[in-house]
Amino acid sequence: MSPLAAGLLQVGILVAALSVVYRPLGDHMARVFTAKRHLRVERVIYRIGRINPDSEQKWSTYAYGVLGFSFVGIVLLYVIQRAQSLLPFDFGRGNVPEGMAFNTAISFVANTNWQSYVPEVVMGHAVQMIGLTVQNFVSAAVGLAVAIALVRGFVRHQTDRLGNFWVDLVRGVTRILLPIAFLGAIVLIAFGVTMSLKSGVDVDGQTVANAPVAGQEVIKELGTNGGGVLNANSAHPFENPNEWTNLIEIFLILVIPVALTRTFGQLVGDKKQGYVLLGVMGVIWTAMLGVIWAAEANGIRPLEGKELRFGIPGSAIFADATTGTSTGAVNSLHDSYTGLGGGATLLNMLFGEMTPGGVGTGLYSILVMAIIAMFLAGLMVGRTPEYLGKKLGRREVTAAAVSILAMPTVLLIGAGIAAILPSTQAALNNPGEHGLSEILYAYASASNNNGSAFAGITVTSDWFQSSLGLCMLFGRFIPIIAVLALAGSLAAQKKVPVTAGTLPTTGPLFATLLTGSIVLVAALTFVPALALGPIAEALL
Amino acid sequence: MNNFLKQSWAGLRILLALTVLLGVLYPLSVWGVSRIPGLHANAEAVDTTLVAVPREGDRYFVPRPSAATLPASGGSNKSEINEDYTKVVAERRTAVAQREGVPESQVPQDAVTASASGLDPHISPEYAALQVPRVARASGLPVERVRELVAAATSGTFTTTVNVTALNRALDSAR
8 A cells, every 4th residue: 555545544544433433422521511410439539539519619719629639649649759669560660760750740740741751760560550540530631621611611601600620520530531441441452552560571582661551551642641651652562563553542642632622512502613613623633744744754764763563654643643632642753753744743732732632621722712813803803802602801811811821931931941051952862953943842842731752852950850840830730720710700701692793603714713813823922933943954 | 728728638539539440440450351361462462573672693584773772662863964863874774785785775764764662573575575585595494485484474554564573483483
């Protein structure tokens, strides 16, 4: 099969599989967050947490819930890593060093899964299971909860209640992530992914590290987390053994962010509102795939850093999926990509992770961008903008702007300082423009909670561990607070009736406005930086 | 602040409950299912052909170059514009051409570039064909027989590849 045909066939299979589950999964998720009844296991968890699942919270309490839960998550994950030598299955790998444990704790709680460690020599199986796997689930569920809270802001009127964070969190786990992950793990094992409690396996006289891969692999993709169980991540044959697991893993990465547009349409009572978001996501995602694929197919060393079983299309589709969502798992090394191809994966993150974005984060990010788009449209015609029956006044637009600008702010400050630090030169793996791209990519990945890397860069110094840690923290939680504040002020409003002057948000005009806003915001913010890195390299 | 502490306290309790569910029960259940005889060999990577490590001697097929330091996996992360690495690739090309006794122009890409994992079990059919004469000579097997073994180790739906690990084990038993 020619590479072109093979690639198109893989995209076709992927799109077909996503279309099949789009409605049932999207509708299921809508029911999960509106159902009245609690499952038995959920009641047990609420009892342990001593919370009343039938009470609802104001936006501020909801936000304190997110922050408090994430705060204890970071502390607990830090402690677990620092106490690794007391745990079973540590294989003498010792306690994780302070800076690394700090960075990793934030990384996994913030759904980034940036990895400054080499798993095979640093993390034992116990830390991977009770620490990292748990955050793979719950950080995704947090993103989902925040997205649902924002949608409730649109759906509800004249109320100060946004739902109950603990209920949204727990249901996201018990009714969505856990069932899919369990089934997915078994499918992956059947297709050859490993699941071993041993430290390694002998292969023709040499020891290759092994781990309980499948259980973590599946939620790594499904929760758009991306932290590899093994160093080579989804390029490792134990994590991603063949062409079919590759497609399954790409499917898992995309399935929830894509289906959430259906959930959104269901919840706001107009499915077209969801389809238009999906359309915008799909157009940008497909365009970026074209760029990455074409660039890699025409590279000087196209197979460097790629696995032969995936070939160039199988690598490009994965790269587009992992950077277009906030996943950050990789099945090929983006650092070895061409200037244009690697630049496209970077740009995918710089769009703010909304094409289709991470679990929950993608939906709330694109809704925030829709508010910006409607605000811009309102400025053009001189009307107070509205979206989904809510007026977008000063409070709403301010919250949206804070949410959008947090990422570029921490990214450019961090990357800017790193670029002028004398110690940075020694941390780079490649010279010239590509070296700058390694820095930019690292801060873009951290600030967008993606987690992939131009992985040649050495990020174990105190500067990188702490600055990237803070970028992940602010890049995650400033937008979340802003989004919840936005949800609170939307929910407090009355519904604005639709009039002849209302701009419909289901048609091509809105889709164009939204696409334009996504591209323009990224372009205005990042073109100078991109020009010095990937663009310059592509023109060499 | 009070509210933050109150929520954190609830959060800690819920996180611990979820840790039991997701960090202990879930992975151990998946592990338990993986003990089912049909799945067990996959799960433990028994006699795995998923990864390749180089084998000593001219009588074996050579896998792709590796930048990994076992037991850890990994690649070179070298970019196209890295001139030092361009030299490394050129040296590899010369070495492969010499080893197989062919002009450098016949050496395929996968023979000179490091994979992402450093454990890539596959080579291209072109690279396998290039190695057949040397392997036949060194192992004393007829060229036709070696070609048959290569064909038996060739597969792939979207990309056709040759599994070096399976191929070298087949050579072991053919001797």
